[in-house]
Amino acid sequence: xxxxxxxxxxxxxxxxxxxxxxxxxxxxxxxxxxxxxxxxxxxxxxxxxxxxxxxxxxxxxxxxxxxxxxxxxxxxxxxxxxxxxxxxxxxxxxxxxxxxxxxxxxxxxxxxxxxxxxxxxxxxxxxxxxxxxxxxxxxxxxxxxxxxxxxxxxxxxxxxxxxxxxxxxxxxxxxxxxxxxxxxxxxxxxxxxxxxxxxxxxxxxxxxxxxxxxxxxxxxxxxxxxxxxxxxxxxxxxxxxxxxxxxxxxxxxxxxxxxxxxxxxxxxxxxxxxxxxxxxxxxxxxxxxxxxxxxx
Amino acid sequence: xxxxxxxxxxxxxxxxxxxxxxxxxxxxxxxxxxxxxxxxxxxxxxxxxxxxxxxxxxxxxxxxxxxxxxxxxxxxxxxxxxxxxxxxxxxxxxxxxxxxxxxxxxxxxxxxxxxxxxxxxxxxxxxxxxxxxxxxxxxxxxxxxxxxxxxxxxxxxxxxxxxxxxxxxxxxxxxxxxxxxxxxxxxxxxxxxxxxxxxxxxxxxxxxxxxxxxxxxxxxxxxxxxxxxxxxxxxxxxxxxxxxxxxxxxxxxxxxxxxxxxxxxxxxxxxxxxxxxxxxxxxxxxxxxxxxxxxxxxxxxxxxxxxxxx
Numbered sequence: 001x002x003x004x005x006x007x008x009x010x011x012x013x014x015x016x017x018x019x020x021x022x023x024x025x026x027x028x029x030x031x032x033x034x035x036x037x038x039x040x041x042x043x044x045x046x047x048x049x050x051x052x053x054x055x056x057x058x059x060x061x062x063x064x065x066x067x068x069x070x071x072x073x074x075x076x077x078x079x080x081x082x083x084x085x086x087x088x089x090x091x092x093x094x095x096x097x098x099x100x101x102x103x104x105x106x107x108x109x110x111x112x113x114x115x116x117x118x119x120x121x122x123x124x125x126x127x128x129x130x131x132x133x134x135x136x137x138x139x140x141x142x143x144x145x146x147x148x149x150x151x152x153x154x155x156x157x158x159x160x161x162x163x164x165x166x167x168x169x170x171x172x173x174x175x176x177x178x179x180x181x182x183x184x185x186x187x188x189x190x191x192x193x194x195x196x197x198x199x200x201x202x203x204x205x206x207x208x209x210x211x212x213x214x215x216x217x218x219x220x221x222x223x224x225x226x227x228x229x230x231x232x233x234x235x236x237x238x239x240x241x242x243x244x245x246x247x248x249x250x251x252x253x254x255x256x257x258x259x260x261x262x263x264x265x266x267x268x269x270x271x272x273x274x275x276x277x278x279x280x281x282x283x284x285x286x287x288x289x290x291x292x293x294x295x296x
Numbered sequence: 297x298x299x300x301x302x303x304x305x306x307x308x309x310x311x312x313x314x315x316x317x318x319x320x321x322x323x324x325x326x327x328x329x330x331x332x333x334x335x336x337x338x339x340x341x342x343x344x345x346x347x348x349x350x351x352x353x354x355x356x357x358x359x360x361x362x363x364x365x366x367x368x369x370x371x372x373x374x375x376x377x378x379x380x381x382x383x384x385x386x387x388x389x390x391x392x393x394x395x396x397x398x399x400x401x402x403x404x405x406x407x408x409x410x411x412x413x414x415x416x417x418x419x420x421x422x423x424x425x426x427x428x429x430x431x432x433x434x435x436x437x438x439x440x441x442x443x444x445x446x447x448x449x450x451x452x453x454x455x456x457x458x459x460x461x462x463x464x465x466x467x468x469x470x471x472x473x474x475x476x477x478x479x480x481x482x483x484x485x486x487x488x489x490x491x492x493x494x495x496x497x498x499x500x501x502x503x504x505x506x507x508x509x510x511x512x513x514x515x516x517x518x519x520x521x522x523x524x525x526x527x528x529x530x531x532x533x534x535x536x537x538x539x540x541x542x543x544x545x546x547x548x549x550x551x552x553x554x555x556x557x558x559x560x561x562x563x564x565x566x567x568x569x570x571x572x573x574x575x576x577x578x579x580x581x582x583x584x585x586x587x588x589x590x591x592x593x594x595x596x597x598x599x600x601x602x603x604x605x606x
Contacts, residue, residue, distance in 0.1 A: 019500040029402025036467040098330030126591040128528025134580045138344035220430030223530035227562045
């Protein structure tokens with residue numbers, strides 16, 4: 001193409017200049033996004049690391065929070081975020097994968113209730129996260145009286161990430177070629193045998209990647225936990241049915257304090273820890289995809 | 297009824313299972329039950345919002361709520377005019393869309409029309425990182441970096457202002473606009489581009505006069521979704537935009553959005569059943585209805601361009 005293209009190139013110099021300007025504008029619009037991202041990271045790193053007390057070390061060393069910014073840490077918050085992550089995976093993956101299997105392998109697209117189910121999941125994926133928080137406040141915390149406990153937070157984050165897990169799992173299932181299913185059916189396999197022994201093993205990498213990415217989004221959420229009543233000051237290690245805070249909440253609380261020392265460096269250090277947790281999760285998800293995903 | 301039955305219908309009933317397998321039915325039942333959880337979630341959200349909101353509207357006239365220009369639920373006498381909160385949400389959203397609409401579209405055109413496959417495979421995930429940063433981090437960035445920079449540049453903004461929150465939110469929404477717009481541009485058939493080239497179009501003309509118009513419903517859908525996300529975003533505005541309801545169009549002033557109000561009032565231990573408690577649900581319902589309507593529009597638009605070319 002290039003040999004022909006060079007010869008066919010326009011002789012209109014104005015058009016060439018306009019074309020180049022346009023590409024420049026497009027590049028600029030991408031660059032602004034990356035520039036903002038870079039500035040954000042550098043700003044957070046410089047504020048969180050550049051501190052005589054080695055703040056990140058201390059936050060990482062899991063000190064408990066304190067009213068004195070010089071000795072405050074985020075041990076309960078970090079632990080709670082880890083617990084939340086484990087619980088959300090335990091709840092969301094079976095439900096999400098189960099729903100995806102139902103929709104892809106069992107549900108007939110002709111039935112109105114299955115179409116409704118699909119539209120419903122699309123809509124749930126776009127419901128503002130704070131609305132999930134309101135749901136948690138009304139039903140879990142006050143309604144059934146579970147209270148402002150870690151389990152309430154985990155359940156609400158589960159509902160929040162569920163649509164994303166379902167959508168990712170469906171894509172992973174859809175990527176398994178139909179010929180594999182047909183071959184298994186031809187050998188006399190039942191539907192569940194086909195799903196459990198052929199489809200699922202082949203879809204696991206895609207499901208794992210999607211679920212971990214969804215989890216990483218969920219663990220960064222602050223607003224729903226704010227409503228479920230994650231406390232801003234917790235000095236003890238979290239338990240399933242006890243008061244809790246979480247890392248994003250702890251960061252928010254430090255930002256909201258009037259004393260400057262809580263914003264810089266403490267909140268920045270907390271952000272570094274949070275970003276490290278989320279980036280590790282994302283990197284793990286991408287590693288799984290690259291390592292195990294097959295293309296047919 | 298199902299793929300299996302449809303595919304093997306012709307050879308006749310002999311190919312059926314030799315006996316009824318109850319395990320298969322149990323599995324299907326359990327899976328359907330899992331699927332029902334997401335329906336139950338939607339129903340719960342509506343119920344959770346609607347009933348306390350109805351109690352709220354029994355005490356506050358809905359017309360006063362929707363047309364009142366004074367929002368002061370915690371003061372004596374209390375005022376429940378939601379317009380300042382809606383105005384705050386729309387102001388922040390408007391500025392954020394001014395940022396993400398052109399930048400996201402530019403990024404989408406570049407990814408779809410100019411970047412090679414290899415470059416795109418690096419740029420797309422890198423751009424998605426922007427959407428993966430927690431919103432509390434963006435809020436922090438708006439408050440401690442963007443606002444001081446704006447003040448340094450001579451913008452008459454206070455410590456809390458709508459502008460820095462909106463600018464940061466706009467950056468956060470670039471991947472939302474870019475990825476949906478790009479999907480719709482990639483769906484434009486190659487023949488349309490080739491036809492335009494054959495008529496002597498430059499690449500610029502193909503991108504702006506062929507691809508963008510052909511993908512316009514996807515682009516609009518991405519904008520609608522970005523608006524819906526912006527209205528529903530909480531932490532950035534809670535941290536950086538301030539806490540006073542303010543009926544204004546000036547982005548350098550502090551404003552309170554619907555989401556920021558909910559987030560702020562939920563932090564205090566509001567007694568269940570009090571009118572303050574019910575405001576959470578009234579405002580939440582308003583927010584839900586607004587974003588829900590926009591999501592429906594976006595889903596419709598996306599489906600439209602999918603139908604045209606596939």
